Amino acid sequence: MTSRTELNTQGWELPAHATHELGTERTRYCVCIFVINEGKKIAAQLERMKPLASQVDIIIADGGSTDGSLEPDFLRRMGVRTLLVKQGPGKLSAQMRMAFAYALRQGYAGVVTIDGNNKDDPSAIPDFLRALDAGMDHVQGSRFVPGGIAENTPAARWLGIRLLHAPLISLSAGVRYTDTTNGFRAYSRRFLLDPRVLPFRDVFSAYELHYYLAIRAARLGFQVKELPVTRRYPNHGPVPTKIxxxxxxxxxxxxxxxxxxxxxxxxxAPTASPSPMEAPRG
Structure with missing residues (x-):
């Protein structure tokens, strides 16, 4: 592993949060899981992710769960490296800022993100890691590209993504995206630290950061691509969503x-890309 210098975090706006480190850093990349009161769903997802523990460190970014699903002893058994618990205001984007700041301070070379409601098949995570290794900066998981699987997607959700959300994001970004509400993604360190991006701002509180980063990466000329993923909604019962x-x-x-x-x-925003701020872990 390479040595790393201190980050310049001046101006970073982060929600108040608690950090519980349950293990040590082992890998070049981390995967950040966003949860709030996911109960049995996050337990099932972590079981599915256990075979990946040697490839990527697992960070859980909790929005303030009260259901007892994130007990430290259980998380240790599942191979979770760190539990971050948001205590300040905000929703998903606040959790993302909290998680990204931790990952960057720890020296990870990139971050994979995934929801914690067990809808996504985590077996695709190694594909995201390979994309980061190949120089990608923003990797969007898509159930709508060849090889992707969309199972039991609610009709209203399918129509909204395909006919409105993805076309508008694509038009603004200048590249074609097909699954822009999907939180299964990856981001490079150089992209998140570029001073033309500045993700650590309080304006990112709810769902803004997902949309902004997809657009900003392409507009600034970073390397972007989509990868096929599987997203399965349950056959019956309420749709797992916070919207x-x-x-x-x-x-x-x-x-x-x-x-x-x-x-x-x-x-x-500066007009030119800076030299790297620091060396990531190798």
Whole structure:
């Protein structure tokens, strides 16, 4: 492993959170799992991810679960390296800022992200790691590209992604994306630390950061690609989602339009890419 210098974190806006390190760093990359009260779903997902423990460190970014599903002893048995617990305001994007800041400070060369509701097949994680090794900066998982599988996707969700969300993000980014609400992704260290990106801002609270990073990566000329993934919704029962009702969907649309109109771009971004700020772990 290479030595690393201190990060310049001046100006980083992060939610208050607690850090519980349950193991030691072992790998070049980490996978960040975003959860809040996922119960049996996160337990099942971690069981599926145990075979990957030698390839990628597992970080859980908890939004403040109260269901007892993240007991430290259980997480250690599942090979989880760190549990981060958000204590400040915000939703998914606040969890993402918390997780990315931890990963970068720990020296990881890249981050894979995945939801913790057991909808995604984690066996695709090695594909994301290989993409990062090949120089990709933003890797979007897609169930709609050849090799991808979309099972039991709710009709309204399918139509919204295919006819509205993905086309608008693609138009704004200048590249074609097919599955822009899918949180199964990967980001390189150089992309997250580029001063033209600045992801550590309080404006990213709910779903803004997902949309912004997909657009910003392509607009700045970073290497982006889609990889086939599998996303399965349950055959019956409620749809596992944190977006509910008319109000929730209208909020998502408003956020989407603001991202596509570059509302979240840094106010005074440099025009040239800087030299690397530090050496990642090798």
């Amino acid at each position: 509910n009702g008319m109000r929730g969907n209208l909020f998502v649309l408003r956020t989407l339009f603001k991202a596509c109109l570059h509302h979240y771009d840094p106010p005074a």
